[in-house]
Structures are given as structure tokens and as C-alpha cells.
Amino acid sequence: MKVAIVGLGAMGSMAAWQLAQAGVHVEGYEQFGLAHARGGVGGESRLFRTAYKEGPQYVPLLKRSRQLWRELESQTASNLLQLNGGLTIGHPGDEAIAKVLESIQQFDIEHQVLDIEDARQRFPQHRFDPQEVVILDRESGFLRPELAVSAALRRATDLGANLHGHTRVEAIEQRGDGAWLRIDGSERRFDKVLVTAGAWVDHLLPQLGGSLYARKLILSWFPARDIAAFAPERFPIFTRRSQGYFSFGVPSVEGSMVKIGISTPGPVVEDVNAFDSQISEHELAETRHVIHTFLSGLDPDPVRTSGHLDAFSPDRHCVIGHLPGEDRLLVIGGFSGHGFKLAPAIGEIACQLLREQAPGLAVGEFALERLAICNGSAHAL
Ligand SMILES: Cc1cc2nc3c(=O)[nH]c(=O)nc-3n(C[C@H](O)[C@H](O)[C@H](O)COP(=O)(O)OP(=O)(O)OC[C@H]3O[C@@H](n4cnc5c(N)ncnc54)[C@H](O)[C@@H]3O)c2cc1C
Known part of the structure; x- marks a missing residue:
């Protein structure tokens, strides 16, 4: 079987690794450089959470992902996941x-x-409100996204996959006895195509009728008065919803800055090809408020900022499935700002579905059919 993967970001890279490991002939295409930062991969770290605020239905996928992250680490002699709580x-x-x-x-x-007094003693980097709940999940931590994607792609190549960076797929079509990609104006036939195009998917598959849309998420890095207080051993990753602000943070990975993000995405990005990764002062206002109100010991001005794209679905859950009548095209996307940690388990499921095996974990809840596609406009059911 000859399979093409369109998009070698988080999901595409892990699927390439799994498919190549299963002995499938893989051709992977990435429009930019491998492990580039415009989509869901850039920004040095990604949260890995197991007690999951998006819902317990993800926990089996997270546990499987954790095993696969460890497997990828051992196959590539790399350090990808640090569980610091x-x-x-x-x-x-x-x-x-x-x-x-x-x-x-x-x-x-x-x-x-944690009792709030205990939380204050142990984590003085946060300012807690006496009414708040603080839960410490010991099976959480952070991933290194650029390293993880590069490691999976390198491993896939070693196992026989052909991966093509700087190669944009212009169109995808199921026709006759195959699935066809148009690249540089010429057509190539495959038995199956996996579409993992992230924020660009809607552009590539107009059949989705706009049901998965691109949004910008911003990251900023701040120096600390005492950077040792923000080392992984002393500063667990966090997600927080206080006074209507949704924020998250990662300890100092390289020993010089602390990353703080806002979970609320920016407005829909209509033209992904004209996306501007720069961050304006206006976009930074919420992060500044979070630093000032809920954290202690960080300098108010970021020393680094960046903007990245992810695809969002109307209910913020991912989609896995075939478009109606197009059983050779498997679409996986819409991870809505929280998919990176799941990528190896999703890659494994992609591999199982493409090989027409039953998925090892339940994913029915993420079926593409839940997005009703009618008259060119899509709605969550
Ligand atoms: C700023 C930010 C912070 C995040 N933080 C976290 C976190 O802490 N924890 C977590 O678990 N998740 C997090 N996420 C979410 C996670 O990173 C994404 O959900 C995940 O990367 C989505 O994977 P994907 O493969 O669908 O898309 P991507 O990783 O974006 O990959 C899609 C790829 O397809 C390529 N492509 C698109 N069109 C074409 C084409 N026509 N031809 C060839 N290639 C194409 C793109 O260039 C891209 O490389 C965050 C996302 C962002 C943006």
C-alpha cells in the first residue's frame, strides 16, 4: 500500500513514524521546512497534562501517548518529555x-x-485567591515539540519513509481507483492519503465547508528575578482560569526565561497564507494582566514573543474520519490548541485506520460526521 501524508507537523510526523514502522510505503509532504514554527509545533515547549480539563475521554489516549513518547525517546536517543507535575x-x-x-x-x-495555605508555601510563584482550588497532577509535565517532530521524522526516514520538505500539495482528489495529489502542477497517485494539514486544512479541503478554522495562539517568555524558582523541579506546568482569564505556563526549560501563554485564541485567521506571527502590544495585554495579577517574580516585559496557528473545531474536540464518499482520504485535525501531547497515539490510530484495522482506542467521539456539512456551511451537531 502506498500512502501519502499531507502536512508533517505534530500528527503527520507521528503518523509517518508509525506507518513506516508498520512497513507501509510512505511519501510525506510538508509545505515549509520540517519542524517549522508557523503551525502547531513552534515555541520550545508543549504542556503534557493527564488529568484533562477537556474531558476524561482523552485520558486513555494520553496514557498511550505517554508510552509512545517514551518509545520514541528510546528509538531516537532523545529527551522529549519531562514529567515535573x-x-x-x-x-x-x-x-x-x-x-x-x-x-x-x-x-x-x-x-x-492542595490546601490553599499549602499551595502558597509550596508555590510562591503564584498568587492564589483563598476561594480557588489547586490540584497537583503528578503525571503532567512538558514536551519539546521541535525536537519531538524532528525525531519522529528522522526515525520515519530511517525506517524507509520518503519525506519532502518545502513541497506544497496544491490539491487532493479521490478519483477512480486512487487518491491523487497535485504537486508542482503534476498529479501523483496513492492508495490512501492522510490529511494532517493543521490550520491549512480548510484551504486544502473546501469539502469541509469551513468547519475547521485557523486561529492564532500567542506565547511570551519572561525573565525572572530568581530564575531558579522557576526551574522544572520547583515550578510545575500550570493551567489556570481566574477572573475570566485562561492562562498556562511552563518552567524555565533552558534556564533563562519562563513561558506564559493565554489559552483563549485570537480571532479566526481568514487568510492563513498571509498569517503574521508578530505579536502586537494589544495582543499582549492579557498576558501582561496575568503576569501582574496571578504570578510573582517575573519581569513585566517579555523578552521573546511568537504567534502560531492551530485548527479549531466548533466544539474544540479533534476530528478523525473520512469525508463522505471519500474513503481513501483520512482527515485528522481540529486539535483546537491542545493536540500536541496526543500526537503519537493519534499517529498510531491513523496508521491503524489506513491499514483498515480497528483502532486500538475508542475514537468514535471524535468522528468527522459530527460536523454536519450542508450547502457549503458546517455546524457542530
Ligand atoms: C501556540 C500554541 C501552543 C500550544 N500549546 C499546546 C500545549 O501546551 N499542549 C498541547 O498538547 N498542544 C498545544 N497546542 C496544540 C498543538 O500544538 C496542535 O494541536 C497540534 O500541533 C496540531 O497538530 P496538526 O498536525 O494538526 O497541525 P500542525 O502541527 O500545525 O501541522 C500541520 C502541518 O501541515 C502542513 N501543511 C498544511 N498544508 C499543507 C500543504 N498543502 N502541503 C504540505 N504541507 C501542508 C503545515 O505546514 C504544518 O506543518 C498548541 C498550539 C499552539 C499554536
Whole structure:
């Protein structure tokens, strides 16, 4: 079987590794340089959380991903995932807190619900409100995205995959007995095509009717008065929803800066090809507010900022499936700002589906069919 992968970011790279490992003939195409920073891969670190605020249905995928991250580390002699713990901070009635607790209960995740005085003593880098809940999930930490994607692509190449950077797929079509890609004006036939085009997917597959749309997420890095206080051993990753602000943070990975992000994405990016990764002062306002109000010990001005794209779905859950009547095209996307940690398990599922095997984990909830596609406009069911 000859399979093409369109887009070698988080999901495409892991699928390339899994497919090549299964002995499938893989041709992978990436429009920019391999492991580039415009989409979901740039920005030095990605949170890995197991007690999952997006819902306990993800926990089996997260546990499988953790095993596969370790497998990729050992196959490529690289250090990709550091589990230094993770804090979820919020108010007791918050949906995110409820889902984190549900995940913990259903899957017996090693954790501690901290008393607020204890949280203040142990994590003076945060300013806690006495009404807040603080949950420490010991199975959380952070990933190194550029290293992870490069490692998976290198491993896939070693296992026989042919990967083509700086090669844009212009069109995809299922026709006759094959799936066809147009590249540089000429057509190439494959048995199956995996479309993992991230924020560009809607551009490439107009059949989706705009159901997956590109949005910008911004990251900023701040110096600290005492950088040792923000080292991974002392500063777990965190996600926080306080006073309507959704923020997250990663310890100092290289020993000089602390990364703080805002989980609320920017407006829909209509023209992904004209995307501007620069961050304006206006876009930084929320991050500045978070630094000032909820954290202690960070300088107010970022020393580095960057903007990146991800594809969002209407219900913020990913989609996995075939377009109606196009069983040779498998579409995986819409990870809505939280997909990186899941990538190896999703790559494995892509491999199983392309080989017409039953997926090893339940993914029915993420079926593409839940997005009703009618008259060129799509709605979540
Ligand atoms: C700033 C930011 C912070 C995030 N933080 C986290 C986090 O902490 N934890 C977490 O788990 N997730 C996080 N995410 C989400 C995660 O990174 C994404 O959900 C994930 O990368 C999506 O993977 P993907 O493969 O769908 O898209 P991508 O990784 O963006 O890959 C898509 C690839 O397809 C390529 N492509 C598109 N069109 C074509 C074409 N026509 N021809 C060839 N190639 C093409 C693109 O160039 C791109 O490389 C974050 C995302 C962003 C943007």
C-alpha cells in the first residue's frame, strides 16, 4: 500500500513514524521546512497534562501517548518529555476543575488537592485567591515539540519513509481507483492519503465547508528575578482560569526565561497564507494582566514573543474520519490548541485506520460526521 501524508507537523510526523514502522510505503509532504514554527509545533515547549480539563475521554489516549513518547525517546536517543507535575488552578464550580477531578477519579491519576495555605508555601510563584482550588497532577509535565517532530521524522526516514520538505500539495482528489495529489502542477497517485494539514486544512479541503478554522495562539517568555524558582523541579506546568482569564505556563526549560501563554485564541485567521506571527502590544495585554495579577517574580516585559496557528473545531474536540464518499482520504485535525501531547497515539490510530484495522482506542467521539456539512456551511451537531 502506498500512502501519502499531507502536512508533517505534530500528527503527520507521528503518523509517518508509525506507518513506516508498520512497513507501509510512505511519501510525506510538508509545505515549509520540517519542524517549522508557523503551525502547531513552534515555541520550545508543549504542556503534557493527564488529568484533562477537556474531558476524561482523552485520558486513555494520553496514557498511550505517554508510552509512545517514551518509545520514541528510546528509538531516537532523545529527551522529549519531562514529567515535573502540573497544577490546575480555578474555582470549585468551574467546568475545567470538574473535568480534571472526573479524569482523576475515573483513571486513578496520582494527584493531590492542595490546601490553599499549602499551595502558597509550596508555590510562591503564584498568587492564589483563598476561594480557588489547586490540584497537583503528578503525571503532567512538558514536551519539546521541535525536537519531538524532528525525531519522529528522522526515525520515519530511517525506517524507509520518503519525506519532502518545502513541497506544497496544491490539491487532493479521490478519483477512480486512487487518491491523487497535485504537486508542482503534476498529479501523483496513492492508495490512501492522510490529511494532517493543521490550520491549512480548510484551504486544502473546501469539502469541509469551513468547519475547521485557523486561529492564532500567542506565547511570551519572561525573565525572572530568581530564575531558579522557576526551574522544572520547583515550578510545575500550570493551567489556570481566574477572573475570566485562561492562562498556562511552563518552567524555565533552558534556564533563562519562563513561558506564559493565554489559552483563549485570537480571532479566526481568514487568510492563513498571509498569517503574521508578530505579536502586537494589544495582543499582549492579557498576558501582561496575568503576569501582574496571578504570578510573582517575573519581569513585566517579555523578552521573546511568537504567534502560531492551530485548527479549531466548533466544539474544540479533534476530528478523525473520512469525508463522505471519500474513503481513501483520512482527515485528522481540529486539535483546537491542545493536540500536541496526543500526537503519537493519534499517529498510531491513523496508521491503524489506513491499514483498515480497528483502532486500538475508542475514537468514535471524535468522528468527522459530527460536523454536519450542508450547502457549503458546517455546524457542530
Ligand atoms: C501556540 C500554541 C501552543 C500550544 N500549546 C499546546 C500545549 O501546551 N499542549 C498541547 O498538547 N498542544 C498545544 N497546542 C496544540 C498543538 O500544538 C496542535 O494541536 C497540534 O500541533 C496540531 O497538530 P496538526 O498536525 O494538526 O497541525 P500542525 O502541527 O500545525 O501541522 C500541520 C502541518 O501541515 C502542513 N501543511 C498544511 N498544508 C499543507 C500543504 N498543502 N502541503 C504540505 N504541507 C501542508 C503545515 O505546514 C504544518 O506543518 C498548541 C498550539 C499552539 C499554536
